[in-house]
Amino acid sequence: MKTLKNYLYISAALVLLAGCKPSFENPKANKGTADFTRYIAVGNSLTAGYADGGLYLEGQQNSYPSIIAKQMALVGGGKFTQPLFTEAQANGSGYLKLTGFTPTGSPITTTVTENTAVRDQISVPGFGNVILYTKYSGDINNYGVPGIKLQQIMYGPYGNLNGYFERLLPGAPPTNNTTYLDFVTAKDFTFFTDWLGNNDALGYATSGGAGDVLTDKTQFSQLYTLSIDKLTQKGAKGAVATIPDVTAIPYFNTVTVGAILAGVQKANPTVKDLYISARTSTDVNNIIYAPRAATAADLVVLTFPTSKIGQMVNSPAGMVPYGLTPYAPIDNQYVLDANEIALTKDYVTAYNTTIKTIAQQKGLAVFDAFTFLNDIKAHGILVDGVSANSNYISGGIFSLDGVHLTPRGYAIVANEYIRAINKTYNASIPTVNISNYRGVKFPN
Amino acid sequence: MKKLLLLLMWLSPAIVYAQGFQVNLNGQKQIGMGHTGTGLLQDGASIAFNPGAMAMLPENYLQAGISPLWFKSGFNGAGTNDVAFTKNRVATPFNAYGVWGPKDARWKVGMGVYTPFGGLTDWGNNWQGKYVLESLDLKSIFFQPTVSYKLTDYLSVGAGFIYNYATVDLQRAIPITDPDGNTGQARLKGHGKGYGWNAGVFIKASPEFTIGLNYRSEVKTNIKNGDAMFSVANSAQPNFPQPNTFEAGIPLPQTASIGFGYTASPKLLLALDVNYVGWHSYKELAFDYASNTPTLQDTHSPRNYKDAYSVRGGAQYKTCDKMAVRLGGGYTTTAVKDEYVTPEVPDANRYYLTAGFGYKVTNKLDLDFSFEYEHLFSRTQTNIESNLSGTFKSNVYIPGVSLAYHW
Numbered sequence: 001m002k003t004l005k006n007y008l009y010i011s012a013a014l015v016l017l018a019g020c021k022p023s024f025e026n027p028k029a030n031k032g033t034a035d036f037t038r039y040i041a042v043g044n045s046l047t048a049g050y051a052d053g054g055l056y057l058e059g060q061q062n063s064y065p066s067i068i069a070k071q072m073a074l075v076g077g078g079k080f081t082q083p084l085f086t087e088a089q090a091n092g093s094g095y096l097k098l099t100g101f102t103p104t105g106s107p108i109t110t111t112v113t114e115n116t117a118v119r120d121q122i123s124v125p126g127f128g129n130v131i132l133y134t135k136y137s138g139d140i141n142n143y144g145v146p147g148i149k150l151q152q153i154m155y156g157p158y159g160n161l162n163g164y165f166e167r168l169l170p171g172a173p174p175t176n177n178t179t180y181l182d183f184v185t186a187k188d189f190t191f192f193t194d195w196l197g198n199n200d201a202l203g204y205a206t207s208g209g210a211g212d213v214l215t216d217k218t219q220f221s222q223l224y225t226l227s228i229d230k231l232t233q234k235g236a237k238g239a240v241a242t243i244p245d246v247t248a249i250p251y252f253n254t255v256t257v258g259a260i261l262a263g264v265q266k267a268n269p270t271v272k273d274l275y276i277s278a279r280t281s282t283d284v285n286n287i288i289y290a291p292r293a294a295t296a297a298d299l300v301v302l303t304f305p306t307s308k309i310g311q312m313v314n315s316p317a318g319m320v321p322y323g324l325t326p327y328a329p330i331d332n333q334y335v336l337d338a339n340e341i342a343l344t345k346d347y348v349t350a351y352n353t354t355i356k357t358i359a360q361q362k363g364l365a366v367f368d369a370f371t372f373l374n375d376i377k378a379h380g381i382l383v384d385g386v387s388a389n390s391n392y393i394s395g396g397i398f399s400l401d402g403v404h405l406t407p408r409g410y411a412i413v414a415n416e417y418i419r420a421i422n423k424t425y426n427a428s429i430p431t432v433n434i435s436n437y438r439g440v441k442f443p444n
Numbered sequence: 445m446k447k448l449l450l451l452l453m454w455l456s457p458a459i460v461y462a463q464g465f466q467v468n469l470n471g472q473k474q475i476g477m478g479h480t481g482t483g484l485l486q487d488g489a490s491i492a493f494n495p496g497a498m499a500m501l502p503e504n505y506l507q508a509g510i511s512p513l514w515f516k517s518g519f520n521g522a523g524t525n526d527v528a529f530t531k532n533r534v535a536t537p538f539n540a541y542g543v544w545g546p547k548d549a550r551w552k553v554g555m556g557v558y559t560p561f562g563g564l565t566d567w568g569n570n571w572q573g574k575y576v577l578e579s580l581d582l583k584s585i586f587f588q589p590t591v592s593y594k595l596t597d598y599l600s601v602g603a604g605f606i607y608n609y610a611t612v613d614l615q616r617a618i619p620i621t622d623p624d625g626n627t628g629q630a631r632l633k634g635h636g637k638g639y640g641w642n643a644g645v646f647i648k649a650s651p652e653f654t655i656g657l658n659y660r661s662e663v664k665t666n667i668k669n670g671d672a673m674f675s676v677a678n679s680a681q682p683n684f685p686q687p688n689t690f691e692a693g694i695p696l697p698q699t700a701s702i703g704f705g706y707t708a709s710p711k712l713l714l715a716l717d718v719n720y721v722g723w724h725s726y727k728e729l730a731f732d733y734a735s736n737t738p739t740l741q742d743t744h745s746p747r748n749y750k751d752a753y754s755v756r757g758g759a760q761y762k763t764c765d766k767m768a769v770r771l772g773g774g775y776t777t778t779a780v781k782d783e784y785v786t787p788e789v790p791d792a793n794r795y796y797l798t799a800g801f802g803y804k805v806t807n808k809l810d811l812d813f814s815f816e817y818e819h820l821f822s823r824t825q826t827n828i829e830s831n832l833s834g835t836f837k838s839n840v841y842i843p844g845v846s847l848a849y850h851w
Contacts, residue, residue, distance in 0.1 A: 020516065020839065020841075021516050021518055021529050022516060022517065022838060022839050023518075023837075024518060024520045024527050074525060098679075382831040384521075384575060384833075385574075385575035385576035385830035385831070386619045396619065415523075419523075430523060430524045430526075431521075431523040431524050432524065433524060433526055433572040435573070435574055435575055435617075435619075438621040438625060438627075439619060439620075439621060441622065441623055441625070442620055442621060442623075442676070442680045443622075443623055443677060443678070443679045444623055444678040444679065
């Protein structure tokens with residue numbers, strides 16, 4: 001019986017063992033040759049965490065710089081503070097919310113207007129209205145300013161024209177005269193990410209080539225060189241990103257010429273073509289627009305009110321249906337036509353050549369967002385059992401504005417940055433689990 | 445006009461039961477000896493190990509055993525610091541056998557109820573691979589009426605018919621977020637049945653040396669009218685019609701074994717088994733939903749398993765008339781090829797070590813304890829279907845106990 005007793009003891013011990021988990025020894029995370037003591041993020045809306053057509057607290061909290069900073073902290077990175085909206089004003093600028101679907105499956109969005117941080121609206125002579133937000137005073141590591149172009153980073157009065165920048169500055173309009181570049185470099189830092197330049201092409205593209213201009217290539221190159229020189233002046237290391245192909249975003253690929261035409265033809269089968277006001281040349285100085293039939297190579301913006309199509313409007317030829325004759329083509333602002341696309345692509349390619357060349361000269365890490373997002377547009381991406389692509393809403397990466405990203409999209413971007421940083425600086429910052437980040441929120 | 449093709453991302457649910465889902469726990473005496481038994485005459489568990497041996501059993505048996513199983517698995521996502529572990533849940537493989545024949549008759553009849561396949565993996569609903577799998581509970585119970593006949597004093601044969609009753613309960617997250625930030629949930633729950641057979645030959649080559657041959661057929665198990673439950677944000681729910689049912693087929697693989705027993709001395713018994721498991725029949729896993737939508741399509745997931753082999757050895761030493769100690773171990777190759785490893789069973793080549801202790805409570809009553817430890821080799825993989833990338837490590841702990849009455 002003694003043996004039996006011993007056996008029972010041994011069994012009991014073994015059952016306790018059953019509580020043992022397998023163990024993992026993570027390779028020691030290290031910062032490599034970089035120093036993440038004070039990381040700053042320089043950039044525009046994408047850097048700020050802008051999503052769903054607005055800047056709001058949840059978006060800020062899921063900004064790619066904040067995700068990167070959390071991971072940097074695992075290899076000795078320092079504190080990272082964002083100019084967050086308060087809980088009471090969590091909706092920031094207000095944003096779009098998906099509230100349902102029409103019977104045909106089209107999404108219905110509603111703008112959130114309560115609990116915003118809007119404090120005032122001023123009119124700047126010669127510029128227009130500027131919405132002002134509750135001031136933020138405190139540490140800043142994320143300097144993302146929605147709307148800013150590279151072209152504007154040396155412009156002193158810019159702080160009076162952009163409410164998101166004004167919010168970070170101590171002064172009130174029209175007294176602000178600190179350039180963006182001076183503002184972000186005022187306090188020392190050891191590492192930076194820089195994703196400026198998108199709006200230099202995107203502003204032109206999203207306005208259908210009507211409301212904005214492309215930043216001159218030479219000016220872009222000069223300012224980019226200047227800004228990187230200044231950012232690296234005191235020995236900081238960093239990572240930069242290229243500018244995505246503007247045609248890779250759902251803002252231009254959701255409402256298509258074919259879909260509009262099919263809708264019209266359902267009611268009126270005799271309609272053959274949509275007409276648009278299209279640029280006649282890809283020469284940047286030759287700005288002549290003429291009506292012509294639209295093709296699949298012309299991209300219609302997401303915000304185009306399709307109900308306008310077919311409405312009777314005044315024209316030189318009398319009352320004609322909007323968009324269906326050369327006499328009343330779809331307005332320029334709603335269409336990025338084939339020549340405008342070619343022009344934009346040419347500029348983006350030049351900008352990216354500048355970015356990559358300078359990054360190489362300075363030994364900076366590069367996240368090639370242009371290639372990465374084009375690849376997602378072409379093939380989608382599959383991470384941890386979640387397949388994502390560039391489709392509007394269902395794709396999971398782009399938020400409801402069709403330009404900016406969802407938390408899932410920003411997390412994917414953060415991981416790409418981390419991979420680029422790890423590669424260039426021989427570091428091993430851990431990446432994040434994409435499955436912890438959401439896509440678009442669906443209503444109940 | 446912003447016509448939305450709501451082709452939401454929906455990967456096929458993936459029941460994979462790998463070698464890990466072959467639960468080699470068919471008798472406590474046998475587990476103690478490295479789960480050898482094809483070529484031995486230990487007790488009524490011969491019904492599972494080798495029906496051919498049944499007629500050679502010196503007595504009639506009525507016995508039952510249970511082997512609570514802790515499958516402890518961990519996952520470390522590639523490039524991340526995050527580690528997920530399976531929850532502490534216990535699977536309960538069991539076995540029960542009855543063997544009877546008149547004294548001195550050349551035949552015996554028997555009934556076995558045992559659980560050669562099954563698995564319980566629960567990663568919880570908040571881990572990196574939740575969109576691949578949250579939890580899977582697969583049970584399979586074989587009912588096997590068996591007959592065996594002694595052709596000569598040194599040769600006997602036997603065969604049984606297998607009826608399999610299987611249940612499955614699979615849960616995973618759907619990457620659709622509701623207004624509160626919750627992800628959607630899918631649950632597939634159902635039961636099914638399958639048929640097969642189990643046959644063997646037993647040879648007493650000499651008083652000391654015995655040989656067993658066993659073949660158990662594939663048991664194609666079909667699950668019909670299983671509940672396919674999907675819960676997502678209301679606005680996306682029409683993509684996942686409810687109520688819905690599914691059908692799926694699981695080919696539980698054929699196995700062939702040869703086993704040897706050698707009575708080295710009246711006190712010492714040695715055994716060796718070699719098994720082949722025909723996993724190659726598991727080419728794909730298909731789910732057929734009764735109601736389909738563009739989002740919820742029937743799925744065909746490639747599995748392309750390969751055959752697996754194992755070698756097992758064991759020894760039993762009788763310390764006195766009443767007591768026996770047992771030791772054993774073995775090695776099994778994985779059925780899952782590279783790139784096909786999934787969290788259902790993060791299968792890998794494995795070794796195992798076993799120990800056992802037998803005690804004769806009376807002349808007619810055996811009390812047997814067993815313990816098995818399995819170690820699966822670390823496997824770093826990127827799955828071909830989900831791109832889930834990382835390292836799996838697993839250990840299995842299986843204590844067990846049985847009572848056998850014989851007369």
